[in-house]
Amino acid sequence: MQQQPMRQVSPDQLVQALMPIVTEANRVFDAGASMQSVLREAVLAGFLMGRGATPTQAMETVLQWRMSGMAPGLMRQMRSDAGGAVRTLPAPAEAPGAGMAPGAAGESARTLPMPVGGGTTLTPRDRETLGAQVQKFIQDQANASAFYQQLVEQVPGEDLKDYVQHALDDEREHYRLLTAFYRDLTGRTYETQPQPTLPTCGRA
C-alpha cells in the first residue's frame, strides 16, 4: 500500500489501522463508560476512518460532535459499577500523514474528579432543580449586564472602558448561553429584564 492505501489494504492492515481506536475505546471502558457508549464512539470513529480520516482525526471528530452537543446520542453513560468519571477522548499528538500508522494514543491525564452526585443522565428532578437555578442565573446575568453597561459609560479612559467592556460582552454572552441551556434543559424559554435595583459602582 503506497500510493492508494485504501484500495490495496489487506484485512490485517485494516485491523492494525484501527488499533488506536480500539486502544482508546478500551481506555474509556476501563475508566467506567458503559459498553454502549464505548461502542457508539468506536464504531463511529471507524466509520469516519472508512471515509478517509486518520484515527486521530476520527477520534477528534467524535469528540467534537459529542462535546458540542451536535450529537446528543453520543452522550456518555457510566457503568453502574464504575468508580471513575470519563469525559474526554484524548487528542493524541498526530504524526502528519500517518494515516494508517497504528500510533499509540497519548496517555495524558484525562479523568476528572467524580462529581458529588448525579450521573450523565439527567432525571426529570435534576432538570427541575437545575432549571429553577438557571432562572436565577439568567436574572443575575441580566442584572450584571445592566450594571456593566452603566459602568462602561462612567469609567474614564480607554483602558478601563476596555476592561469593563470585556466583562459586559461576557455577561451578555452568558445570558445567551444560559437561556439556550434553559431551553435545552426544560423545553421552555425564559427571558428576563434587569431588575431596577442595580448595584452602584461606588466603593462602599
Added chain:
Amino acid sequence: MAMDDEYEASEEYRDVYLRYDHPQIRNLFFRLMNDELEHATRFNYVLQALPDEG
C-alpha cells in the same frame, strides 16, 4: 458590591459544575465560573484605578 457578586456567582457556578456529571453542563459552568473570576479580578483593577470619589 459588584466584586462580591462576581465571586458569589463563580461559587454558584462551581457548585453546579461539581454536582453534575454531564459534559454540556460541565463545559458551560466551567466557562461561566472562570469568566466570573476574571471579572472580579478586572473589576478590582478598575476600582484601584478609579480616582477616589469620597
